[in-house]
Amino acid sequence: MAVEVVMPKLGMAMKEGTVSLWSKAVGDPVEKGEAIASINSEKIEMDIESPAEGTILNIAVQEGQGVPPGTVICHIGDPNEKIKIDEPVAVETQLKIDEQEKPKTKESPTLPMGDRLMITPVARKMAQAANLDIEKIEGTGPGGRITKEDVQKVIEERDSIPVNTEKRIVPPKPAIESQQQIPVMGMRNIIAKRMKESLQSSAQLTLTMKVDVTDLVILQKQATETLQKHDSTKLTITDFVAKAVVLSLKEHPKMNSAYIEDNIILYEHIHLGLAVALENGLVVPVIRNAENCTLRQLSNKGKELARCARDGQLPIEDMQGSTFTISNLGAFGVEHFTPILNTPETGILGIGSAYDTPLYIGEELERRTILPLSLTFDHRVLDGAPAAAFLQTLKRYLEEPITVIL
Structure with a gap:
């Protein structure tokens, strides 16, 4: 009996999924677990694997077509197996029917299915x-x-093919670039719309600050060496910043809020969003109740969410409900930048690339490590002074790193 392959539901909020690419054609043999198609829904892109061994009997949903979760997109079965009449007609069959109904035109050459x-x-x-x-x-x-x-x-x-300049000179024609x-489709389209909406629906302002993290770098290396004697945990500077952000938000609750319908909503819990860059877009996994996490727990949860995001296995529920977001472009050599709010959140912190520079410590000139920070906030919720106070608190935690792990 033929096996139905359906559009999966990639989260409770999913209303439609789109087939972006078929890797197999009708008549192709497939193994169980073999990728047969790529699908996308908002910020999720993933491959659909064959649930059984057999042959692709029909393709019911074309590339680029969106359908609700649970819709049958193809059938897999024995090569000569017949599909029930009330089941979806294969795309290839429908195309043949359509062609018979249209006036005959010159057909373009097609490849055999095996050479699709x-x-x-x-x-x-x-x-x-x-x-x-x-x-x-x-x-x-x-x-x-x-x-x-x-x-x-x-x-x-x-x-880039050079033009033969020895040919007869002809009058120049207007250059056509x-x-x-x-x-713009799929994830890129969703990001484009949300970024535009963010800038249009909020009053965004960005403050920058430099933090001396020399002592933090030393502590981070010591902590990592100690932890790796017991397991593979590796603490990063971003992990320390995330913990310091959580502690700072507890002292400045207005930064852990949202502006919704002319109301400022102060959140009881801190749900920390961590921006993760993908090959074709950006997602923001969420660490829920981050105020209850230790530094090590924040590190482990953040790395696991990032791994799932890059593998296309992150549920939509894990990308919703953040109350404050962190975005790190330090790996690209960027120092200060202007992150865009993940609305309706009040704040987002941008982490730049750390660098060494000589600084006076008292009367002595020393080599110190500086970490640039950029805070974008919604000016409708709070003014520049309280936003700067949040940055100062964050700076204090990072420059006295022992307070982050106590």
Whole structure:
């Protein structure tokens, strides 16, 4: 009996999922656990694995089509097995029916199903816009899939071919700049809308401050060496900053709030969001009730959430409900930047790249490590002075790091 493959529900709030790419075609054999399609829903992108061994009997949902959770997207069974009449018609079958109803036109060459080209939707549209033959593009993605980088490479190589200057000189024509049109969809589309809404719906202001973390770096290395004797835990500077943020929020509860419908909502608990960069976007996993976590627990939970996010296994519930967010661009060499609020939150802290510089400590000039911080806050909730006071409290914790672990 044929096995139904359905659109999974990636969280309680999910209303629709989209098939972004089919890795298999009708008639292709599949193994149990083998990836057969890629799907996305808001900030989640993942592969769907075959629940059974068999053959793809039909494909009921086309690439780019969104359907509610639970919708059958294909069937897997024995090669000669028939699908019930009341079940979805295969995309390939429907296309044939549509073609019979349309006036006959010159057909473009197609590949046999066994040689079906795998290409991402974005790459396909880029290739069409640039008038490229996708059959001549070499794919470097999984299973030979053609990616947007592959198409971009072909376009750049084509545009870099030198012009033969020995040919007859013709009157110059107005230059037409080569353009690419990349559709904004999936996660990128959601991020674009939310960032625009954030800037339009709040009064954002950013303050910057430099913190001397010389003693913190020493403590962090000592703590990591001690912990790794017992397990693989590795504490990072970001872990210490996260704990210091939680302690500072407890002293400045107005920063742990939200502006909703002309009301300031003060939260009882601290749900700390940690921005995680993905290949095609950004997600913010949430450590709930962070005020009850030790430094080590914050570190372990943060790393586990980040791993799940990068593997596409993070439930939507774990990306909702944060009350304050931390974003770290230090690994990219950025010092100060302007993070955008994860509305309706009141604050978001940006961590820059630490650097060494000579500083006077009393009368002596010493080599010290400086960590740049950027705090964006909603000016509707609090003014510059209380926001600066929050930064000063955070600075105190980081410059007296023993207070973070006591």
